[in-house]
Amino acid sequence: MILDQRGGDRFRAYSTKHLDELLRRADLGEEERLRIRAVATVLPFRTNTYVVEDLIDWSNVPCDPIYRLVFPQADMLPEADVVRLAAMLRDEVPARELNAAAHEVRMKLNPQPAGQLDLNMPRLGAEPLPGMQHKYPETVLFFPKQGQTCHAYCTYCFRWAQFVDEPELKMASGDVESLVAYLQAHPEVTSVLLTGGDPMIMRGTVLKRYIEPLLELKQLESIRIGTKSLAYWPQRFVTDPDADETLELFSRVTKAGKNLAFMAHFSHPREMEPEIVERAVSRILDTGTVIRTQAPLIRTVNDSPDVWSVMWRRQVTLGMVPYYMFVERDTGPQDYFAVPLARAYEIFRDAYAGVSGLCRTARGPSMSATPGKVCVDGIAEIGGQRVFVLHLIQARDPALVGRPFFARYDPQATWLTDLRPAFADRFPFDAVADRRISA
Missing domain, CATH: 3.20.20.70 (Aldolase class I)
Structure with missing residues (x-):
């Protein structure tokens, strides 16, 4: 069977049609495998021999971080959607009907x-x-x-x-x-x-x-x-x-x-x-060539300062340059992977404090949002109000780059659109957008 062969130097891709057989390695029950396959009708799945054989610790599935990076999880989508899609798979409904249902779910996930x-x-x-x-x-x-x-x-x-x-x-x-x-x-x-x-x-x-x-x-x-x-x-x-x-x-x-x-x-x-x-x-x-490294902060995978400090140190040892820690974007299974901005800042700060200056080329946590790359610089108390301190690393309007601004502290916020301005009626980029509309 092809799934029992070691990858070696020959690339072999696995797709959704191999998913159930691959999941059997993890000793998952039939119902759990069905629910994962239901998620895979909506979100894409592809892996290869190297990831399967050399990176995933199958004895630690489903907790293994590489497994979670590559394989769909049953709770990545709303429960009602998973139940509906799993039932359709179980009933072997026509492909057109299944695809239409998967399309409906995708359109709710802010795909662009x-x-x-x-x-x-x-x-x-x-x-x-x-x-x-x-x-x-x-x-x-x-x-x-x-x-x-x-x-x-x-x-x-x-x-x-x-x-x-x-x-x-x-x-x-x-x-x-x-x-x-x-x-x-x-x-x-x-x-x-x-x-x-x-x-x-x-x-x-x-x-x-x-x-x-x-x-x-x-x-x-x-x-x-x-x-x-x-x-x-x-x-x-x-x-x-x-x-x-x-x-x-x-x-x-x-x-x-x-x-x-x-x-x-x-x-x-x-x-x-x-x-x-x-x-x-x-x-x-x-x-x-210069190799710069980046990754999002992913709940259940790398949401720990130790993981990031170890990762940055290893990258520098190999000659690479740590570049960005991103915030999980507002698309797809964001609710499953997202880390609150307050916690993201703490993880970045503690990881940053535990490495040498050569690793401190990393920037973050950064949100690649509509106005630009918004970095969470810290949490402060100003005039009796607790706030996020932020700045734009990159912006549609270059005049806004590097200028600090403030948002009301919200321990549950996971994205820029969850935040509200502090000490102002609007964020700096909102004023720019308003001027463009009026023009």
Whole structure:
């Protein structure tokens, strides 16, 4: 049976059709497996041999953090929805009926937060450019159409809508010429982020078609690649057939005078334990690429200062640069994974206090919200009122970057929209939005 084979260096993906058989490893009962399969009709599931065989401790399921990172959980969705979908699976209803029910649930999960498909889409003249986002003046995001999957899907992923059967929710483009033309028309853009999905799912020859044209643009100072590949398939840079070709491409970027920033997602220290990860990191660094690390704060997975301090120290030891601790975004199973902002700040503060200065390049906890990246700097008492102290690390309006503002303290708040202004009628970015509407 294929599920009993060790992964080795050969990539093999597992999808929803393998889910029940994989769950049998955890000795879960039939009803529990059915409920998990019900959740998987709504949220995407994909993993691979490396994650299954080398990262998950099956003797500790369902508490194992890597298992929780990859496998759906029965309580990720409202109970009524899980019961309904499980009954439909049990009754073997027609696929069209099941898909329609799953669609209804998805649409309640805010599949495209922060104006992903409307507020951020740029235009070239009068033409919209799908598959691109231009939220901040100096940075453009590009979603290569061949990179719209991953080596494995994270259950917390805020881009989960990219991986389900909802074409109208997807962001992707293969039009590199339009990307180049847009950048030439916007000289203020100095950085391009290739994201997805995961661009590193692409073969080196395909990745080259997206990156090489960017090397001719003098305005570009950096190219970024957002990826989970180092955690879920480090073989991509060591033993895959095109590993050397990919690394040679990285070297070409740095030799062209561009900063190549490899934005690696590590959510738990165990993802860095296998020896092959160290080899992969070393090979990437040898090309002149900088590896920056980031992850969301995830309840039941890494909501502990010790986990973060261990993770940051290991990253620095390997030569990587801790970059962001994110707050779980307001989409998908946020209620399942979210940590209150007050607790998130405490976790960040205590982890930050337990590491050396080299690890303190990490920023957070940060919310990637509609106005920008909002960082929780602390909790203070001012004029007899307890407040959150916040600032915008990045903003649609650059004039707001770095300016502190305050919100009333709310121990239950998990997202920016849960907060209310303190000492003012509105937040600074609300005033900017009002001016734009009136104009």
